[in-house]
Amino acid sequence: MRATTLVCILTLSRSAQTQGQDTATSKTHEVHSDGSITFRFKDRGASKVQLRLEGQPKPLDMQKSGAEDWSVTTPPVPPEIYGYSFDVDGQPRLDPKNPVITPNLVSRSNLVTVPGSSPQLWEATDVPHGILYHHFYTSKVVTGLDRGQSDYFVYTPAGYDPKASSPYPVLYLLHGFSDTPAAWTAVGQAHFILDNLIAQGKVKPMVVVMPMGYGDMNFVNRGFSAWDDDAAIDRNVSLFGKALLTEILPQVEANYSVSKDRKNRAITGLSMGGLESLIIGLHDTDQFAWIGGFSSAVKKLHYQEQFSDLDAKKADLRLLWIACGREEDLITPNRKLVAWLRTKNMPVTAVETPGMHTWMVWRDNLIHFAPLLFHNQ
Numbered sequence: 001m002r003a004t005t006l007v008c009i010l011t012l013s014r015s016a017q018t019q020g021q022d023t024a025t026s027k028t029h030e031v032h033s034d035g036s037i038t039f040r041f042k043d044r045g046a047s048k049v050q051l052r053l054e055g056q057p058k059p060l061d062m063q064k065s066g067a068e069d070w071s072v073t074t075p076p077v078p079p080e081i082y083g084y085s086f087d088v089d090g091q092p093r094l095d096p097k098n099p100v101i102t103p104n105l106v107s108r109s110n111l112v113t114v115p116g117s118s119p120q121l122w123e124a125t126d127v128p129h130g131i132l133y134h135h136f137y138t139s140k141v142v143t144g145l146d147r148g149q150s151d152y153f154v155y156t157p158a159g160y161d162p163k164a165s166s167p168y169p170v171l172y173l174l175h176g177f178s179d180t181p182a183a184w185t186a187v188g189q190a191h192f193i194l195d196n197l198i199a200q201g202k203v204k205p206m207v208v209v210m211p212m213g214y215g216d217m218n219f220v221n222r223g224f225s226a227w228d229d230d231a232a233i234d235r236n237v238s239l240f241g242k243a244l245l246t247e248i249l250p251q252v253e254a255n256y257s258v259s260k261d262r263k264n265r266a267i268t269g270l271s272m273g274g275l276e277s278l279i280i281g282l283h284d285t286d287q288f289a290w291i292g293g294f295s296s297a298v299k300k301l302h303y304q305e306q307f308s309d310l311d312a313k314k315a316d317l318r319l320l321w322i323a324c325g326r327e328e329d330l331i332t333p334n335r336k337l338v339a340w341l342r343t344k345n346m347p348v349t350a351v352e353t354p355g356m357h358t359w360m361v362w363r364d365n366l367i368h369f370a371p372l373l374f375h376n377q
Contacts, residue, residue, distance in 0.1 A: 028097045029112050035076035044068035046088045054083040054358050079116030080360050083109040102187050105220050106178035122189035122363050127199035128158030141243040144217030152211035155191050162257050169374040170207045170258040174269025181212045202371045207258050211248050215239025241280045266373050268292030270362045285315040290373050292321040294365040299333045312345040320348045323365045325355035
């Protein structure tokens, strides 16, 4: 197994993203002082061009001027990192002059940052920074991999001491469907969020592990239609859970100074990763005492069967935190799951926030979830 330090690469990527006014990108996207953004696209042969902007409920029509120039200015939007792409006569297109692209196995988009009047928690600020490592290994569990090669990222906090007398608590942070293991850092900015919260004294220094979250690569290769197949969902989650507990977790514990005590292990994730964290966490409460789910994909979760033997006293959870945006389709199934868990006397904390199925919601979820971890030991 080999590891590569990526902190410099990712910092450069953020720098490229935040320089929205440079010569290379200002022609295609321009952030204004009021928080609105002007997007421009060139296509002489197009008859209709639309902008798809993360957080907007529907595409925005772009107006044509001249022979090939299309443009639209959005309403003012809050400080955030926004994914976007163009729709040209029904076909998705990336911004050819913006090098910042989301890592994704199904559909990619560009990113643009709307800065705030003060630094945001997801930005690189003048605080001590942790280090990101990228590990590769041969999986004997995950199916459909190229030569069996899988990977995961590990964040160690600033000042991490591999010989510390007390091992660090560890959070397993899972990505969503179509994402790669890089999503939580390249898009979610989890490493900067942790840096800033740790520097502010709001979060205990912890190691964060961000694995490749598929048990069966054919599940993601099928695209979003895979979610119509209950058996495929179950197989993917089951195999990933096995890979996490029998391959990734032992490797992390062998190579990093992390606690092997369930009281110092947490698991959470977004969408597909939220489904996985809830199933793995609630099935393996002997492994995790802190469990979360962000916009968890529980629409087809048969929790009465999955968790039929769930016992609140035996589970002895320190935290069960389930969050979802109110403007998305998953809010109703998440509410139903929360209500059922309460019938089992599980100490669930339900959080509903404004927003849809977007990274803006998930970054905010992490900002509020991380400070709750590993206290009252």
